Amino acid sequence: MDVAIVGSGPCGAAYARILSETRPDLRLATFEAGPLLADPPGGHVKNIADPAARERAQRRSEGPGGSRRGRPGTFLLGGEGLPAAAMSTNVGGMGAHWTAACPRPGDSERIGFLPDLDDLLDEAERLLGVSAHAFDDAPFAAEVRKRLAAAFDPGRSEDRRVRPMPLAVRCDPDGALTWSGADVVFGEATRRNERHTLFPEALVTRVLVEDGRACGVLVRDLRDGGEHEVRAARVVVAADALRTPQLLWASGVRPAALGRYLNDQPQVVFAVRLRDVGPLEIDPRGRSRIVRQSGVSWVPFTDAEPFHGQVMQLDASPVPLAPDDVPAPGSIVGLGWFCAKDVRAEDRVEFDDTARDGYGMPAMRIQYRLTVRDEAALDAARAAVRRAASALGEPLDDEPITLPPGASLHYQGTVRMGRADDGTSVCDPSSRVWGVEGLHVAGNGVIPTATACNPTLTSVALAVAGARRIAEEI
Ligand code: FAD
Known part of the structure; x- marks a missing residue:
């Protein structure tokens, strides 16, 4: 074996794809x-039309027996520091369940020492x-963006102004949406590559x-519980930001920074009824989680306003708000504001040499704490969300x-990375892991900066760079 890849989410799949494209002579395996869950492997569960089959696929992603359910398709790690920390275990990883928002990092979110970051993105x-x-013709989208732009654009550089959210989704001429999962990342190049094999239910x-x-x-x-030793010239661990360090730890690879600098993006949400929008010809109910009426809008991160805002139509709309008050379809939007965490070595995932998890x-x-700066960032994010909400319409709740x-x-x-x-x-x-030849890591855990924007595009970009490196070296 030339390259063994651990984990089949978007980042592991990116290694398989780039290596299949550039070095079809190499023997590759993804464990x-x-x-x-799906054919082709790694497909997004939202593309499964039958609700019962979709729910079955989500349940099968939710880890070993006894794990606590998080959002559909995920299971909770548990513990105090990050009570909502969750993972997915299935071909495609969290990428079979994600919302597919793919904004580019900006300002201090960017990794300054990567000169080719834009090419990688x-x-x-x-x-x-x-x-x-994908949502260009969404009837409310332009209006949503116009209102957000009036509130947020002044003083911003062109590339950081309010705009449609880039999404990993394909919109067919008949309006059907197909969400990208790891299947799209693997692509035909990997599926046709006879020297690549995907092994599901294979725990490294x-x-x-x-x-x-x-x-x-x-x-x-x-x-069947069988243990197999697989020799490989290169190993790529793309097992998510919690389990990649876990596997390194289990392997005796324990650099000082392993598991440290853990950060997630403190998040504030709010819901708003759009002011003065007319009735629609199409009723979006039952079509998709994100519908074409309002699309998804993006308020990019800037150093001056260090939040990432996404505004999208809510699942729940148009559930009656009161017996005689049924909102127009698509007229309720959800606002999600993410903050960049104050990154500290003390925030970490630790591993136990004696106690074991479900696998x-x-x-x-987890050791994790919000700092005074984080609390201040959350206060500012709440203020920004209120500002966005009042630009758009009437909030449904008093406070975010x-x-x-x-x-x-x-x-x-x-x-x-450093x-x-x-x-x-x-x-x-x-x-490439310092001090261990032939070992790569991949996934959101590799991102060294404090980002507020959704990280998958960035981590896939870093995986592209890593895979190109292997293609050159091996
Ligand atoms: P994962 O997709 O988590 O895949 C890791 C895989 O490794 C898993 O399948 C796991 O089973 C496997 N694995 C772990 N340990 C082992 C082992 N020891 N042996 C073998 N396999 C192992 N991100 C965005 O950027 N935009 C969004 O809009 C967005 N929305 C989201 C919404 C939801 C509901 C969820 C659940 C996630 C969302 N995310 C979003 C996060 C996104 O899905 C992840 O950033 C992305 O999937 C990370 O890719 P990955 O390949 O690094 O890891």
């Missing part, structure tokens, strides 16, 4: 702890099938390291709701 957009035009319990070099993985077949891996415990830590599902920093091996990073700018 995924969770079950196969372009490539990530190609892999994920990102479009900013250890990266094999000999003489300071990764040389394979130990895999447990969860269907028999080192049990995780602040979600519990972990609710963003965007965990970062635990295997962060320019030098100075104890504050786990990997180099090509995602």
Whole structure:
């Protein structure tokens, strides 16, 4: 085996895709702890038309027996620091359940030491099938953006003004939406590659390291309990921001920064009824979670206003607000404002050498605290959300709701990249783990900056760089 990839979410899939495209001579394997849900593998569960089949696919993603359910398709880690921290275990990872918002990082969210970041983000957009035009004809979208722009655009650079949210979704001429999951990232190039094999229900319990070099993985077949040693010239661990450091820890790879600098994006939500919007010809009920009426709008992060805002039509609309008050379809929008966390080494996921989790891996415990700066950022985010809400219409509640830590599902920093091996990073700018030859890490955990924007586009971009590096080196 040339390259063993651990985890089949968008980031593991990006390695498989780039290597399939650039080095079809290499033998590749992707090992995924969770079950196969869809054909093609890694498809988004929202594309499953039958509600019962969709729910079954979500349930099958929710981890080992006894795990507590988070948002559909996810299960909770539990614990105090990040009470809403969750994971998905299935082919496609969280990418089979995500909302598919793919904004680009801006200002201090960007990774300053990567000169080719924009090129990598372009490539990530190609892999994920990102479009900013899927909802171009949404009748309320232009109005929503006009109102938000009036409130937020003054003083912003052109690329940071209010705009449609880039989404990993395909809109067919008949209006049907197909959400990108890891299936789109794998693409035909990987599916046609006879030298790539995807192994579902295959838990990697250890990266094999000999003489300071990764040389394979130990895999447990969860269907029959069999253990297999697979030799590989390169190992890529793309097992999410909590389980990537877990697997490194279990393998005896324990750099000082491992699991540290954990950050998620403190989040504030609010709901608004759009003011003065007329009735629509199309009733969007039952069509999709995001409907074409209002689309998804984006208020980008800036250093001056360090939040990422997304405004989208709510699932619940048009549920009656009162017996005689049924909102016009599409006229209730949800506002989600994400903050960039004050990143600190003390915030971390720790692993236990004796206690085990539901997969028999080192049990995780979170140490995590919002700082005074985080509380101030949340206050400012609440003010910004109120400002957005009053620009749009009438809020449904008195005050924005602040979600519990972990609710963003965007965990970062635990295997962060850095320019030098100075104890504050786990990997180099090509995602190669310091001090262990042949070992790469991937996923949101690699992002070193405090971002407020949804991170998947950025992590896929970093995976592209890592995969190109392997393609050159091997
Ligand atoms: P994952 O997709 O989490 O995949 C990791 C995989 O590794 C999992 O399948 C897991 O089973 C597997 N694994 C773990 N340990 C092992 C092991 N030891 N052996 C084998 N396999 C292992 N992000 C955005 O950018 N925009 C959004 O709009 C957005 N919305 C979201 C909405 C929801 C409801 C959810 C759940 C997530 C959302 N996210 C969003 C987050 C996004 O899904 C993740 O950022 C993305 O999936 C990360 O990709 P990944 O490949 O790094 O990890």
